[in-house]
Amino acid sequence: MGSMLCLKTFEDVFDATQLAMDTSGAHTWKMALFDDSLVIDPETFTAYGVAPFNAGEASGGGYSAGGQSFTPTLAIQSGTQRIRWNSALISIANVTDDFRYLLHYDDTLAGNNALFVCDLGAEVSAVAETVNFTPGANGWWRIRGVRA
Amino acid sequence: MGKIFDDDGKVRDRDALLSITIGGRTTSKTTDLSTERASITRVEDDHGSTLNIQPRTVDFDLVERIGD
Numbered sequence: 001m002g003s004m005l006c007l008k009t010f011e012d013v014f015d016a017t018q019l020a021m022d023t024s025g026a027h028t029w030k031m032a033l034f035d036d037s038l039v040i041d042p043e044t045f046t047a048y049g050v051a052p053f054n055a056g057e058a059s060g061g062g063y064s065a066g067g068q069s070f071t072p073t074l075a076i077q078s079g080t081q082r083i084r085w086n087s088a089l090i091s092i093a094n095v096t097d098d099f100r101y102l103l104h105y106d107d108t109l110a111g112n113n114a115l116f117v118c119d120l121g122a123e124v125s126a127v128a129e130t131v132n133f134t135p136g137a138n139g140w141w142r143i144r145g146v147r148a
Numbered sequence: 149m150g151k152i153f154d155d156d157g158k159v160r161d162r163d164a165l166l167s168i169t170i171g172g173r174t175t176s177k178t179t180d181l182s183t184e185r186a187s188i189t190r191v192e193d194d195h196g197s198t199l200n201i202q203p204r205t206v207d208f209d210l211v212e213r214i215g216d
Contacts, residue, residue, distance in 0.1 A: 003185070003203075003206040005208065082207070095199075102203070118203050118206070119185055120183060120185055120186045120188070120201065120203060121183030121184050121185030121186055122183045124181065124188060124199065124201065126199055127197070128196075128197070129190075129196065129197040129198055129199055130196070130197075130198045130199070131198075131199040131201060132198065132199065132200045132201065133201050133202075133203075134200070134201070134202040135202070135203070135205070136202060136203055136204045136205030136206075137205060138205040138207075139205055140203070140205065140206070141205065141206040141207070141208060142205060142206070142207050142208065143208045143209075143210075144207070144208070144209045144210050145210075146210065147209075147210045
């Protein structure tokens with residue numbers, strides 16, 4: 001299906017909703033793991049715990065429902081004409097389940113509003129092992145502010 | 149003094165234990181599970197197994213179409 005941004009979240013940040021997403025450190029962000037049974041529409045998905053992200057989540061072992069907390073940043077990547085979503089390594093110990101999609105959402109907001117879904121390309125099967133997620137060389141995702 | 153057993157479960161006396169080589173070689177097995185979207189490797193060694201996943205950065209680039 002591919003990785004995607006949550007369009008509804010962007011809409012809610014700017015419209016009368018004034019969704020107060022916060023990456024300053026004041027909010028807790030989480031990354032939740034989901035299997036490849038999900039069908040995700042970028043126009044309609046909104047949050048953790050809301051369809052389709054109310055099913056197919058990893059479970060058991062060291063994985064806690066809701067996922068692993070992490071500290072994201074959203075900042076201009078100097079010299080690239082892009083803004084970048086990034087973080088340090090996210091590590092989850094003792095994972096035993098299958099997953100393909102990684103959902104980033106603001107856990108502090110009452111609505112657990114989502115921002116980004118990362119598609120690993122295929123389902124990964126973990127068996128009682130530590131799973132380390134390292135963002136790509138230029139972060140999780142970037143948006144260019146001008147046509148290349 | 150309690151009994152001392154070797155790796156085969158045979159009882160060894162203390163003098164014999166001193167002649168047994170202690171320690172071993174740590175082996176590590178790495179399996180590449182990468183997809184087009186992420187680098188994925190499983191490393192298995194004497195301490196357990198670790199999955200290292202690095203998704204490739206997703207660039208949402210603008211496409212400007214003049215005249216739309």
